[in-house]
Structure formats: structure tokens, C-alpha cells
Amino acid sequence: MDVTRDIAATRRALAIPRARGDRIGLVPTMGALHAGHIELLATACQACDFSVATIFVNPTQFAADEDLAAYPRTPEQDYDVCRAAGIDLVFQPTAAEMYRPDASTTVTVAGLDRHLCGPHRPGHFVGVATVVAKLFQIVQPDAAYFGRKDYQQLAIIRRMVRDLDMPVDVVGCPTVREADGLALSSRNVYLSDEHRRQAAVIPAALRAVAERIAAGQTGVPDLTTLLADTLRSRGPLEIDYASIVDPDTLQPLETVAGPVVVAAAVRIGQTRLIDNLEVDPPATGD
Ligand code: PAF
Secondary structure, three states: OOEEOOHHHHHHHHHHHHHHHEEEEEEEOOOOOOOOHHHHHHHHHHHOOOEEEEEEOHHHHHOOOOOOOOOOHHHHHHHHHHHHHHOEEEEEOOOOHHHOOOOOOOOOOOOOOHHOOOOHHHHHHHHHHHHHHHHHHOOOOOOEEEOOOOOHHHHHHHHHHHHOOOEEEEEEEEEEOOOOOOEOHHHHHOHHHHHHHHHHHHHHHHHHHHHHHHOOOEEEEHHHHHHHHHHHHHOOEEEEEEEEEEEOOOOOEEEEOOEEEEEEEEEEEEEEEEEEEEEEOOOOOO
């Protein structure tokens, strides 16, 4: 497994597999790799002839008051994880390599960032879309792999790829969960033992709503009340949002009349956690 730090070396390393006609897979990450990332890496390695992982804590997707400096960085462990998964190349650039001091081009996927995390993290999705567009330009993958836990990020990347005619298959991979249902996240390491126990309420609350939808309940106001009440049931936390939204537009819904995404973002102590479930209502039979 090669590790490259600059764009020119990355392009050189990719010239050979590309000339061979290899299917090239890309797994963009910010490192601190966990079992959720391993799922992405393994899926890429299985589906592609040559697989690239990127490790880059992208400063432009963090607001000034967010955890850029504290974000976990575990490069040596990450290389081992990538190697074990079968990754062929790790691209681990510096911020200076990725962004010229006078860089003035960004990618905005308008509309989809108005909901869910968008209002709580101004500028975040412009940072994500821009860095992912740059990674697509550098690696030129045939397919790229993202976790469904970051549902809004996945929706925004899919829309960017569609609107800008990028020749990349965007693959959404299932959320990997701990035994108690907590979605794996690099930020889980911030949780104290007590907060970690409390965090299990997030998947439990999402499941409680999914069960009601499966039982035929359609009124979103009551379902979101259930979601928020359940989230608060195991101790104090701050809810950024507890929402039921359309899977394509991410618009909040009034009624469940088709597939929906039940999504929540909460702050437990200093840690912000997000999760979602994609839910299909029961068939009506008409
Ligand atoms: O999901 C992440 O880890 C990041 O948002 C991504 C896609 C690697 C872009 O920096």
C-alpha cells in the first residue's frame, strides 16, 4: 500500500491502474477510522480493482467554534486499517496541498443544505461538497463510497454529482452500529462513560418512531414529539433537530405517505452526534 501526500504523486500512482483499465474506487475519510469506515473500505475493495482511501481532516467544513483542533487523528492506526482492508493507495494531503492561500472557488449545493444539519452548521456542506469535488478531480474514481449515517452529506454529494455530470457512481453504505445501537462515529471517543450510556437513546428513539410508522401512524407532529421526548428520556441533552423528512428533498414532512428519513442531531455534553433511519411505511394495499 502506497501513501502519497501530494496531488502530483497521487495522479502518478493512479496512472498505471487507470491505463490498465482498472475500476478505481475512492473512500474519502477524515481518518480516526472505525468499523463504519472498514465497511466502506471493504465494500470499495470488493467492488473495485484499485481502491484509494483519503485521510484529510478538512478545515473548511469546520466552523470556528467546532472541533477541528481536537478532531481525533490516528494516522498509524489508520494505515493499518487501510492495509488490512486491501486499500492500494492512501492519499493524505496537508491543508496547504489542498487549498492555495487565494483559493476562491467553492461548490454550493443549494437547497439541500437548508434542512437538518445545514442551519446548525453554516458553511459545513459547502466545505464538504468542495473537498469531495476536489478529491474526485484528483483521484477520478469510477465509484466513491460514503456512509448512510451522514444521510444529508450523501444526498448533497449525489446531487452535486448529478448536477455537475461527474462520472462517479456514489455508493451509500449501511450505518454500522454498536451492540446497543449507537452509530459508530469518530466523535464517539469524546463521550464520557455516562454520556456513552446516554447516547444509546438516539437509536432507541429513532427505532421507536420507525415502529410507530410501521404500525401505520402517519401524523408527523405526534411522531416528532415522540422522537424528541424519547431523546430526552435518559438525561439532559440538547436537540439540534428531531425531524422526519423527505428522502430526496430533505424537506420536513407533515404526513408519512411514502419512504421517509427519521433523523436527529443532539449534543450530549460537548459532543454533537447525528443518526437517522430510513423508514418505509406499510403498504396500504390499494
Ligand atoms: O464524512 C466525512 O468523513 C467527511 O465529511 C468527508 C466526506 C471525508 C469530506 O471531508
